[in-house]
Amino acid sequence: MEDCxxxxxxxxxxxxxxxxxxxxxxxxxxxxxxxxxxxxVESQSEGQCAPVDSLWRRYSExxxxxxxxxxxxxxxxxxxxxxxxxxFVWHKLSADNMDPDFVERRRIxxxxxxxxxxxxxxxxxxxxxxxxxxxxxxxxxxxxxTGFQLKADSRLKALNATFRVKNPDxxxxxLKHYSDELQSVISHLLRVRARVADRLYGVYKVHGNYGxxxxxxxxxxxxxxxxxxxxxxxxxxxxxxIDDILEEEEHYADQLKEYLFYxxxxxxxxxxxxxxxYDLEMAAQxxxxxxxxxxxxxxxxxxxxxxxxxxxxLFGQExxxxxxxxxxxxxxxxxxGEEQLKSKNLESRDFVKSAxxxxxxxxxQKNHDLKEALISYAVMQISMCKxxxxxxxxxxxxxxxM
Amino acid sequence: AGGVPKPLPSSxxxxxxxxxxxxxxxxxxxxxxxxxxxxxxxxxxxxxxKDLGLPNGTPVDTSSPASSSSLLNRxxxxxxxxxxxxxxFVTVDDPKKHVCTMETYITYRVTTKTTRAEFxxxxxxxxxxxxxxxxxxxxxxxxxxxxxxxxxxxxxxxKGVxxxxxxxxxxxxxKALDKxxxxxxxxxxxxxxxxxxxxxxxxxxxxxKKQGMxxxxxxxxxxxxxxxxxxxxxxxxxxAAIGEYLDTFSLKLGTIDRIAQRIIKEQLEYLVELREYGxxxxxxxxxxxxxxxxxxxxxxxxxxxxxxLEELSEDMTEDFLPVLREYILYSESMKNVLKKRxxxxxxxxxxxxxxxxxxxxRPKVPTDVEKCQDRVECFNADxxxxxxRWQNNKRQDFRQLLMGMADKNIQYYEKCxxxxxxxxxxxxxxxxxx
Numbered sequence: 001m002e003d004c005x006x007x008x009x010x011x012x013x014x015x016x017x018x019x020x021x022x023x024x025x026x027x028x029x030x031x032x033x034x035x036x037x038x039x040x041v042e043s044q045s046e047g048q049c050a051p052v053d054s055l056w057r058r059y060s061e062x063x064x065x066x067x068x069x070x071x072x073x074x075x076x077x078x079x080x081x082x083x084x085x086x087x088f089v090w091h092k093l094s095a096d097n098m099d100p101d102f103v104e105r106r107r108i109x110x111x112x113x114x115x116x117x118x119x120x121x122x123x124x125x126x127x128x129x130x131x132x133x134x135x136x137x138x139x140x141x142x143x144x145x146t147g148f149q150l151k152a153d154s155r156l157k158a159l160n161a162t163f164r165v166k167n168p169d170x171x172x173x174x175l176k177h178y179s180d181e182l183q184s185v186i187s188h189l190l191r192v193r194a195r196v197a198d199r200l201y202g203v204y205k206v207h208g209n210y211g212x213x214x215x216x217x218x219x220x221x222x223x224x225x226x227x228x229x230x231x232x233x234x235x236x237x238x239x240x241x242i243d244d245i246l247e248e249e250e251h252y253a254d255q256l257k258e259y260l261f262y263x264x265x266x267x268x269x270x271x272x273x274x275x276x277x278y279d280l281e282m283a284a285q286x287x288x289x290x291x292x293x294x295x296x297x298x299x300x301x302x303x304x305x306x307x308x309x310x311x312x313x314l315f316g317q318e319x320x321x322x323x324x325x326x327x328x329x330x331x332x333x334x335x336x337g338e339e340q341l342k343s344k345n346l347e348s349r350d351f352v353k354s355a356x357x358x359x360x361x362x363x364x365q366k367n368h369d370l371k372e373a374l375i376s377y378a379v380m381q382i383s384m385c386k387x388x389x390x391x392x393x394x395x396x397x398x399x400x401x402m
Numbered sequence: 403a404g405g406v407p408k409p410l411p412s413s414x415x416x417x418x419x420x421x422x423x424x425x426x427x428x429x430x431x432x433x434x435x436x437x438x439x440x441x442x443x444x445x446x447x448x449x450x451x452k453d454l455g456l457p458n459g460t461p462v463d464t465s466s467p468a469s470s471s472s473l474l475n476r477x478x479x480x481x482x483x484x485x486x487x488x489x490x491f492v493t494v495d496d497p498k499k500h501v502c503t504m505e506t507y508i509t510y511r512v513t514t515k516t517t518r519a520e521f522x523x524x525x526x527x528x529x530x531x532x533x534x535x536x537x538x539x540x541x542x543x544x545x546x547x548x549x550x551x552x553x554x555x556x557x558x559x560x561k562g563v564x565x566x567x568x569x570x571x572x573x574x575x576x577k578a579l580d581k582x583x584x585x586x587x588x589x590x591x592x593x594x595x596x597x598x599x600x601x602x603x604x605x606x607x608x609x610x611k612k613q614g615m616x617x618x619x620x621x622x623x624x625x626x627x628x629x630x631x632x633x634x635x636x637x638x639x640x641x642a643a644i645g646e647y648l649d650t651f652s653l654k655l656g657t658i659d660r661i662a663q664r665i666i667k668e669q670l671e672y673l674v675e676l677r678e679y680g681x682x683x684x685x686x687x688x689x690x691x692x693x694x695x696x697x698x699x700x701x702x703x704x705x706x707x708x709x710x711l712e713e714l715s716e717d718m719t720e721d722f723l724p725v726l727r728e729y730i731l732y733s734e735s736m737k738n739v740l741k742k743r744x745x746x747x748x749x750x751x752x753x754x755x756x757x758x759x760x761x762x763x764r765p766k767v768p769t770d771v772e773k774c775q776d777r778v779e780c781f782n783a784d785x786x787x788x789x790x791r792w793q794n795n796k797r798q799d800f801r802q803l804l805m806g807m808a809d810k811n812i813q814y815y816e817k818c819x820x821x822x823x824x825x826x827x828x829x830x831x832x833x834x835x836x
Contacts, residue, residue, distance in 0.1 A: 178689060185686045192679045199672035206668055209661045217654040220647055224797055231804070367692045374696050375829045378703075378822050385819035389812055396808035402801040 005124035006115060010039040011133065013111035016103045017056070032103055033058050034110055038133050055136045059084070062110060064143055065132050069123060070265075071148045074272040075355035076123060077362045079116035080261030082109025088253065090194040090201070105254060112258070122358070155275055156268065163278040169352065175359065176270035179263045186260040190253060197246050208239030227402035234395040241391070245384050252380065255373040259366060266362065269355055276351060280344050287337040294330040297323055489517045492587045492602065494580035497572045498529075507531050508572055510579060514602045520594060526603050532557070534607055535579055541597040542586070543735075548784040549592060550739055550792055552585035553731035554578070555724065574720050578728060585795070591784070634748040638782070644789055645740050652733035659726045662718060669715050673708060680704035699825040710817035717810045725803050729796070736792070743781050750774035 015035040023029045033056040040050040062081055069078050086102050096102065114133070117123045128146065131139055155163075214232030218225040496511040514526040535554055542551045555578035565571060586592045600610050637645075680701045687697030753771045 181689050182686075185682060185689060189679075189682045189686065192675060192682060196672070196675045196679050199668065199675050202668040203665065203672055206661065206665050209664075210658070213654055213657045213661065217651075217658075220650050220654075224800065227801075367690075370693055371696055371829060374700055375826065378700070378826055378829060381822045382819060382826075385815045385822065388815035389819070392808045392811040392815070396805050396812065399801060399804040399808055402797060402804070 004119050004121060005130070006119035008041055009118065009133075010037075010041055011111070011114050011118055012037045013107050013114065014054075016107045018098070019058075030098070031058050031060075032098070032106075034107060036114070036133060053134060055134075057132070059106075059110075061132070061140070062113065064140065065129065066113075067152075068128055068143050068146065068148050069117070069126065070268065071152045072126070072128075072146075073122060075269060075351050076120070076358050077262065077265045077269055078123070079113055079120070080258060080265055081113055082106050082254070083257060083261070088190040088194050088257070090198040105250065109254065109258075121361075153272070153275060156271060163274060165274060165277050166281055168277065169273065171356070172270045172273045176267055176274070179267040179270065182263040183260060183267070186256055186263065190256055190260065193249075193253060193256075197249060201242055201246060204242035205239050207235050211236035211239070224402045227398045227400070230401075231395045231398035234391050234398065238388075238391045238395075241387055245380070245387075248380055249377075252373060252377045255369070255376075259370060262362075262366065266359070269359070273351060273355060276344075276348055280341075280348055283337065283341050283344055287334065287341055290330055290334050290337060294327055294334060297327050297330070490587050490593060491515045492583045494576055494583060497576055499567060506567070508567070508575075510576055512583065512602060520599055521603065523603075528602065528605065528607075530601070530607070532575070532579075534601065535582065537607075537611060538597060538601045539582075542592060542595060545597060546592060546595060547739070547742055548781040549589070550732075550736055550785075550788040551592070552582050553728050553735055554582055555728065556731075570716070570720055574724050577721075578724055581728070588795075589788075589791070633752075634744045635751050637744060637747075640786070641740060641743065641782075645737065648733045648737055648740075652730050655726055655730050655733070659723065659730070662723055662726065666715050666718055669711060673711050673715070676704060676708050676711070680708065695831075696825075696829045699828045703821045703825050706821040707818045710814050710821075713817075714810055714814040718807070721810075722803065722807055725799065729799070732792075739785065743785055746774075746781050747778050750778045 013034050014037050017033050017035070018030060019033045020028060020030050035054055035056055037052050037054040039052045059081075066078060066081055069076075082105070085097060086099075117129055123129060128143055131142060135142070211232040214228045214235065218228040218232070221228065491514070493513045494510050495513070497508050498510075500507055500509060509529040509531045512526075512528050512530050514521070516524060532554075536557065539551060539554050542549075555575050586595075586598055592598065601607065604610050680703075683697045683701035683704065687694045687701065690697060750771070753774050757768060757771055
């Protein structure tokens with residue numbers, strides 16, 4: 001990790017700004033632009049701070065970057081972007097993309113994405129990534145010039161289409177299954193958590209009503225009045241406290257969401273391997289059938305049924321010259337095929353090796369991050385409990401003075 | 403702080419010191435060693451409040467006899483403790499279900515310990531059912547119309563969901579019935595009422611009930627007040643104020659009741675979601691290797707919070723709401739007494755006016771008008787004294803009730819805090835190198 005970009009460069013997404021412009025079909029649109037600031041990290045800190053470079057990027061450019069990385073590094077579990085649209089909302093959160101809270105959380109998510117890429121041993125070295133951070137204009141053209149879209153396998157879009165692989169790699173099959181389950185369980189967790197947040201909000205807010213009624217009641221009491229009044233104030237404090245508590249919890253939800261999307265990235269790697277394996281098997285199958293054809297033509301025996309064989313039987317056999325020509329073509333194809341198969345095999349082996357290395361790296365990162373997330377969640381709960389104890393103890397004190 | 407109503411000086415021969423403490427006898431299995439409490443012992447409120455009993459003394463709950471706090475519990479916790487002698491103790495406990503051919507019902511044991519001369523024996527133990535309490539209350543209203551009679555828990559259970567024979571319902575009712583009798587015991591006039599005496603002592607209450615009006619109190623006369631017919635000229639300021647106060651008071655209590663119910667409802671809905679939330683962590687744990695234990699830990703933790711929340715909601719339903727409702731009923735019955743007072747005053751004013759109109763030059767006022775005047779003055783005096791007593795009790799009751807509510811919430815959060823704090827080490831635990 002010595003060479004990783006994150007160590008050499010400070011990267012932040014420091015601001016978000018609403019912009020209006022014209023889109024591809026010359027219609028006016030509103031979008032949010034994000035300010036990316038970078039600064040070289042000085043090894044000696046003599047108060048000498050390197051100058052800050054900055055440029056603005058919008059979400060669609062981040063998407064372009066990620067697509068490029070996905071295609072260019074198919075064996076890497078590419079860090080995910082924060083969600084495009086607000087999902088798993090509970091009633092108070094807005095599902096509007098322009099909502100300031102949503103924009104703020106997205107800003108943090110985009111910064112997190114850049115940091116993830118910058119600290120990845122392979123991805124951080126990518127030139128396109130570097131120019132995304134540093135090249136103000138013309139970046140889009142540079143990316144498109146790489147021609148990565150051509151490399152993109154359209155079959156990947158058909159997520160659930162099955163390709164019958166005869167000899168699947170068990171590890172990848174298991175991993176794909178795991179990523180499916182992980183996506184399912186985290187989605188479920190996020191959905192229920194949103195409902196829990198909703199209900200908890202309700203419980204706290206209703207207590208605010210005590211504040212009002214205690215105040216009204218205290219007006220008709222003599223000795224009890226002060227105690228009731230001040231207790232009512234604490235009930236108001238209690239009711240108000242839930243807003244900050246739930247806002248903090250959103251960060252936890254965002255951490256879970258990141259791994260929900262990471263699961264998708266993991267699945268993509270498995271899928272790519274699956275397709276690679278499929279192509280390999282298809283190539284091998286094709287080679288085998290060509291060899292067989294060749295043999296049949298050479299020896300004159302027909303082992304398997306073929307339409308050509310039937311037609312030639314019906315309409316007369318070919319001349320020896322014709323047969324020779326065919327054999328030659330086939331032999332060429334076979335040679336080509338064997339070379340292709342060799343390189344495909346090599347490609348596959350390389351893919352498996354590097355993919356598996358990155359998967360191990362990812363697993364460690366995931367375990368570490370999720371543990372940290374659970375700890376911070378527990379800490380949040382502890383803080384909430386302590387606040388609750390404090391408020392009710394204060395209220396009890398007021399009641400005791402009644 | 404205002405004191406609890408002072409009982410009339412006891413005509414009994416024994417003082418408290420000579421009599422064994424009611425809770426010290428072996429008649430109840432929860433009792434500990436015999437205690438002779440010193441009435442001079444004034445306890446700091448902070449310790450006493452922890453397991454506060456009822457304002458008039460005998461605590462409802464008994465904890466382990468050995469603990470010092472329970473020892474303090476059994477002693478008087480009121481301000482007028484020193485120099486005061488309590489000579490009547492009543493407790494309601496031991497609910498039992500009776501299944502007969504015609505009906506099924508619950509009876510409660512009513513235990514009395516006293517040194518008063520009005521009672522033949524120092525101790526009584528009888529069984530009573532709700533209708534007996536209801537009968538008592540009606541009799542008290544009839545025979546002591548100038549006084550405020552404490553309320554009974556609601557007679558009928560409206561919601562079909564509530565089981566009349568469930569432990570929770572029976573216990574809630576028992577506490578309310580116990581409070582009812584203790585409030586009467588506390589009252590300097592009501593506690594000497596003939597019907598109350600019979601209620602506490604008679605083996606066969608039904609036989610007494612049948613005798614009806616045959617047994618008239620030797621002390622006072624059974625006074626019946628005419629209801630209705632007279633219009634009141636001017637209500638004395640203090641009673642008008644009490645009336646206004648009660649109106650606003652019961653209104654506010656009604657609001658608090660609704661808020662409390664709403665909170666319980668929201669809490670239960672929150673609980674439903676939590677019950678789904680916890681297990682998902684467990685499912686996730688099943689997918690993982692290194693994260694398996696931490697995730698299971700979180701799942702278990704949430705489960706503990708669910709249990710704590712359930713307990714909180716139960717406590718609020720069983721302890722908080724019934725007392726609120728009791729006070730709403732109390733206010734209602736008090737307003738009725740105020741109306742009666744108005745009627746008595748109106749009758750007097752009308753009779754007085756009638757005499758003035760007759761233009762007879764009698765040197766003295768006719769006796770029946772005099773009687774009316776007496777009635778008005780008695781009623782006003784009784785009512786004023788009862789109102790003061792009620793205000794003090796109300797303050798103590800609500801202080802205890804609201805402190806109890808705060809306590810239950812504190813306990814809930816403490817349980818959750820313990821649960822979450824205990825899994826932090828589990829989450830931070832670094833597995834041994836694989």
